[in-house]
Amino acid sequence: MASADLDQTDVDAVLEVVRSGRLTMGSQTEEFERVTAEYCGSRYAVAVSSGTAALHLLTIAAGITAGDEVITSPFSFVASTNCFLYEGGHPKFVDIEPDTYCMDPQLIEAAIGPKTKAIVGVDVFGHPADWDHIIDIARRHDLRVIVDSCESLGSEYKGRKTGSMGDGGAFAYFPNKQITTGEGGMIVTNDKDVYAVCRSLRNQGRDESGPWLEHVRLGYNYRMDELSAALGVKQMQRIEEFIAKRRTVAEMYDRAFSADPRIRTPKVQPHVRMSYFVYVVELQGQIRRDAVMRKMLERGIPTRGYFSPIHLQPYLQNRPGFSPAGCPVTERVSQKTIALPFHNNLSEDEVRTVAGVLRQSLDELSA
Template sequence: MNVPLSSPDIGQRERELVNEVLAGSILSMGPKVEQFERMVAEYLGVKEAVAVSSGTSGLHLAVRALGIGEGDEVITTPFSFVASSNCILYERARPVFVDIDPLTLNIDPEGIEAKITPRTRAILPVHVFGRPADMAVIMDIAKKHGLYVIEDACEAVGASYNGKMAGSEGDAGVFAFYPNKQITTAEGGIISTNSTELAGLCRSMRNQGRIDGKKWLDHCHLGYNYRMDELSAALGVAQMERIDEILAKREAVARAYNARLGRLKGVTLPHMEPGIKISWFVYVIRLDPGISRDRVMTYLQEKGVDCRPYFPPVHLQPFYRETFGYREGDYPNAERAASATLALPFFNNLTEQQMDYVVEVLEQAISRAA
């Protein structure tokens, strides 16, 4: 049996709305983009949402719109997809890493204040794997020190912390809708904020620096082509119409995995805690020390089960080693997690038969890799 790592959930409604766009004359920055923005803003409970071409472009615009620039520092996590740190470097600021909590795998808030310097301008927590970071503590620290907060919620649409939606508390939140995400626009992302001024600046910069009321070839800010097209937004509208259904499907798959994997020795399941609503982006287990994760992966892939090592830590990526001189041992919790985590096939319509096969092959792999 071949089981893919992810598979988008695209139905008739998505096709209808995409065809509706194709039947018209507007393919970029039209009514579907505006509708998608309104739906996301309402869902998150924020004033503004700005659709962009990707989560990465959204993070870049958020950093730039807040005036973070050369010589500034932004505190973030090394256990993330590399874009959360790259977006800081785009503006010649520097990411300053804080190690992670070994249970939640999110940035450890107890380590943040020790990294604050006169150059610190912001904190950029990442809601890793759809689990919200400890935003109550992070927001208190930011308020105390006069820092901005940019929430990387690219993996966390629909997640909440003590009833507050991920991406709704910071100065800006950013979501991504790549095909492996909970909802997809094929390519695309969105910036959430309660600041009308920040939203307006991001809207201008995503569209080559243009602003409403000016001529098309007037460029009032340094801008980029970070626009979302109408076809992508049409997908997003259809997906948002059934986001509750989609998230419920993913939670059901996660619970089914928990029930099956709970009996396996050598496997640690995703950490659960009260007050946290996980939006299941991926299903990531951790293998005990002494079990070769690479050998497990090789066996799974030989048997047709796709899998990934989520995440290699950012500070040990070749570019970051060469540029900043990071070494193994700098952030031990992130490094231990990175060496043990394994993402299993996970998507809305994963079948019981597929899950049974994944667990069966995983058990075989562990017995061979121990």
């Protein structure tokens, strides 16, 4: 389905760390942070153990505590909601725009109440949310803005890199992402206080200058190890190549489906440079994605049902105080969207095969 793009320079970089004996808290982590901050146009970066860890620390840095409400999108991976549930925050789910699948800013103000503390926006499948609009609303209502860019490393919104907006942004490096470190994540921010708190929190709540066994706040072990960071440094050297390769694959899919009205291909807004995380088609008409996904798997093509709405996830249903308000666009779209096999090196033949199997599955299901 997805597969990381690794070469000998990646292998050598990791081996060099192993041979050096310095396996954590070293120069590779610092270098990975430096190149990421520079790439994103952010002042600071903090490498952590996952995208979820990055979001969790940003939630704490934003001061979200028990009883606070947080506005967010239900059409996302669960971590963008879980990050503030850990702190006792309550989700206020705001529905999405049907074109970009990102949170619809027109619906945000109606969701703001006296307990609202923050907005967690998500760049869905690589497409940036409407950040200017979201940040404008947040500033007028004195809300913090956390930017979940775990799926959008390298995308640009009106010429600015994703992650760099708001109070702080999060990236993730699981092997299906634009670059990988195995497991790993990154916080980027322009806010010195957010930076300092996140550095301390990822390192068990230690102060920069304090003794090793003194802990000034309740922290975590969310550190990234040096092997992962070395891989990240090498992968960042090829990020533009990766984005271009992914765009080429996306364009091959676009062409393969261009004449088929049953299949809607991704819509990229004109002010966006898209760094694709996944390639997601939306089925038009009555056929549901689950039946199509089953048919495709029978023919040897695995797909993924990105996303299942967070507000309908079983673990939230019995949560005290949780009332799942309807999000009709999310609920409709999530019956129809399928992530097709997608990675940097998918060939034109492979794309044609997948496209053929999808069309054939639709033919059979509508017969």
